[in-house]
Amino acid sequence: MRQNAGTLNRTWLAILGILVLAAGTALLLQASGTLQEFLNTAPAWQSVITGDLHAFLAPQGVAAVVLIIGLIIGVLGLLWIIAQIPRRNSAGAYRLHDDGSQGFTLCDPSVLAAAVEKQINTLPGVVTSAALLRGSANAPDLTLKVTVNDRADVRDVIRRIQTTTLPELSSALEAPLQSCRLQIDVSGRTQSTGTVVHSTGTVVY
Amino acid sequence: MSRPGQRSTRLRHRPSRAIPALIAGTIILAAGVGLVWLSVTRLVSGSWPAVLQGPVDWLAGLAWNDPAVWQIGTAAIVAGVVLLLCAIIPGGFTALTIDSSGTGTRDAAPPAQEQETVMTRRAVAHLAKARCVQIDGVGSASATATTRRVHVNVTTSLHEPGDLRQRITDAVRARLEEAGLSPVPQVTATVRSRD
Numbered sequence: 001m002r003q004n005a006g007t008l009n010r011t012w013l014a015i016l017g018i019l020v021l022a023a024g025t026a027l028l029l030q031a032s033g034t035l036q037e038f039l040n041t042a043p044a045w046q047s048v049i050t051g052d053l054h055a056f057l058a059p060q061g062v063a064a065v066v067l068i069i070g071l072i073i074g075v076l077g078l079l080w081i082i083a084q085i086p087r088r089n090s091a092g093a094y095r096l097h098d099d100g101s102q103g104f105t106l107c108d109p110s111v112l113a114a115a116v117e118k119q120i121n122t123l124p125g126v127v128t129s130a131a132l133l134r135g136s137a138n139a140p141d142l143t144l145k146v147t148v149n150d151r152a153d154v155r156d157v158i159r160r161i162q163t164t165t166l167p168e169l170s171s172a173l174e175a176p177l178q179s180c181r182l183q184i185d186v187s188g189r190t191q192s193t194g195t196v197v198h199s200t201g202t203v204v205y
Numbered sequence: 206m207s208r209p210g211q212r213s214t215r216l217r218h219r220p221s222r223a224i225p226a227l228i229a230g231t232i233i234l235a236a237g238v239g240l241v242w243l244s245v246t247r248l249v250s251g252s253w254p255a256v257l258q259g260p261v262d263w264l265a266g267l268a269w270n271d272p273a274v275w276q277i278g279t280a281a282i283v284a285g286v287v288l289l290l291c292a293i294i295p296g297g298f299t300a301l302t303i304d305s306s307g308t309g310t311r312d313a314a315p316p317a318q319e320q321e322t323v324m325t326r327r328a329v330a331h332l333a334k335a336r337c338v339q340i341d342g343v344g345s346a347s348a349t350a351t352t353r354r355v356h357v358n359v360t361t362s363l364h365e366p367g368d369l370r371q372r373i374t375d376a377v378r379a380r381l382e383e384a385g386l387s388p389v390p391q392v393t394a395t396v397r398s399r400d
Contacts, residue, residue: 006220018289021288031275053261067241155305158305167316188331
């Protein structure tokens with residue numbers, strides 16, 4: 001249902017991987033003296049830092065540069081962590097009016113989603129459901145997560161959703177569904193609809 | 206990063222590599238916080254923190270061919286390879302496809318232009334386990350599922366299981382086929398007698 005940052009993660013993991021791999025390779029080539037033969041770099045026996053490191057770090061400007069670099073790096077890391085939070089990305093209000101010259105008609109997609117969930121929850125074998133509408137009023141995009149009992153007829157549930165629920169939603173919006181994604185989950189719980197009646201064991205003649 | 210109301214992504218997708226991303230992001234954030242703390246301390250107090258003294262002295266005396274440089278280089282290569290593998294290796298799909306094309310009425314138009322019906326691997330395993338425990342002779346069962354295989358571990362009180370394994374695999378396969386999974390994963394079973 002929720003969308004995650006798969007493409008973003010793989011892209012940045014690849015970039016970081018290439019950079020770190022290249023840095024490690026260059027370090028080993030330099031340490032072995034091979035890099036000096038090809039690129040005329042410093043000899044392997046020489047110090048990594050030539051010059052006075054303490055004097056280099058003394059000016060206040062260096063601290064300011066380190067601060068800026070630290071802020072940039074920290075913000076990038078934080079943004080990447082925040083991007084891992086799965087997002088619903090549900091649609092904004094559906095605009096059901098034509099051109100608005102005679103008024104606006106707006107519909108909150110969550111209202112439609114709740115109606116879909118309520119109908120699906122009455123189907124035999126369904127334990128619970130969740131619906132999420134994306135897209136627009138003219139091109140609605142529906143994602144459903146339906147949890148069924150482990151003895152339910154899964155194909156029957158799917159058939160009922162496809163022949164009843166989806167056409168009714170499409171009819172309500174007066175637009176065909178752009179896409180419908182259905183995820184079936186299985187639970188050992190039983191359907192929660194209905195009324196529980198307790199028996200007292202009393203027989204009345 | 207994502208606009209509200211955009212189209213949905215496929216439910217059956219490859220792993221998002223969230224854990225390597227979280228680890229890398231945390232390391233990057235920690236490095237940034239560390240640099241900020243060092244520089245703020247320098248700007249406020251007029252001198253770098255004392256914790257920096259040791260690393261600076263060590264760095265000043267480090268030569269290119271020191272063992273520490275070899276170790277750092279090797280660690281960087283290993284880390285780079287791991288990161289690249291995390292990015293390149295696709296990983297198994299998170300869900301199995303259900304063929305829902307035959308569930309609608311013949312003359313009716315498809316309910317949506319693009320349809321996708323899936324069942325998670327965990328749901329498939331639950332379905333297999335639930336079918337197993339209904340079979341006569343099965344004491345307890347557990348199941349694991351990938352996109353291609355479902356394996357059930359069964360404990361029975363029978364001293365001679367006989368054809369129990371075959372009955373289990375046939376029953377579970379029939380249940381998965383009945384659920385509409387396409388292709389139906391290969392079902393294997395391990396039966397252990399409880400003595």
